[in-house]
Amino acid sequence: AQKVTQAQTEISVVEKEDVTLDCVYETRDTTYYLFWYKQPPSGELVFLIRRNSFDEQNEISGRYSWNFQKSTSSFNFTITASQVVDSAVYFCALPTSGSARQLTFGSGTQLTVLP
Amino acid sequence: DSGVTQTPKHLITATGQRVTLRCSPRSGDLSVYWYQQSLDQGLQFLIQYYNGEERAKGNILERFSAQQFPDLHSELNLSSLELGDSALYFCASSPELANYNEQFFGPGTRLTVL
Numbered sequence: 001a002q003k004v005t006q007a008q009t010e011i012s013v014v015e016k017e018d019v020t021l022d023c024v025y026e027t028r029d030t031t032y033y034l035f036w037y038k039q040p041p042s043g044e045l046v047f048l049i050r051r052n053s054f055d056e057q058n059e060i061s062g063r064y065s066w067n068f069q070k071s072t073s074s075f076n077f078t079i080t081a082s083q084v085v086d087s088a089v090y091f092c093a094l095p096t097s098g099s100a101r102q103l104t105f106g107s108g109t110q111l112t113v114l115p
Numbered sequence: 116d117s118g119v120t121q122t123p124k125h126l127i128t129a130t131g132q133r134v135t136l137r138c139s140p141r142s143g144d145l146s147v148y149w150y151q152q153s154l155d156q157g158l159q160f161l162i163q164y165y166n167g168e169e170r171a172k173g174n175i176l177e178r179f180s181a182q183q184f185p186d187l188h189s190e191l192n193l194s195s196l197e198l199g200d201s202a203l204y205f206c207a208s209s210p211e212l213a214n215y216n217e218q219f220f221g222p223g224t225r226l227t228v229l
Contacts, residue, residue, distance in 0.1 A: 045220035
């Protein structure tokens, strides 16, 4: 069965600090995709990134970067020079193996960036 | 804006009542998913439809049901409501069923059962 673990329940940093959010997953699939979503205080879920299991190159998008390591089943998310607007709950997610491909979410990490 | 719409945004009702949550997927998306987000259970998958047919069920109570209509919008019906049903209900859509398709989420319906 799929499982996603986000061990960090809450993280608090001061603006401009770098912060890394951890995600560890379990799957029996040999090829799979992983996702990160952001849930700001307003409540909506915003898609951030999709990565596939056969591409382990780090991805960078502005201040965001993602480190995917298949050997350790981890897909970590780093925010560089954090800003107050980055304050949100961040979820890592993995589609199921079944045909419906519903997402299994981690429990989320609440990130608070203090001014 | 994800392109997925959900109505109503907020719903306050009493125990024992029945409510209907509505979702319109992004234009062209055939697949609709319903998720429930509560403090104790986190984000959990409820049910999924693809082009009008039910494709998967998750932790959905028997008191809950859903359907997807020919125009692809979907409704989630919650009946005999209990206090524990209070949660944020999300609808998400994706073009197909492939595991590389990201799901785009609507703004959610916040249900409060008093």
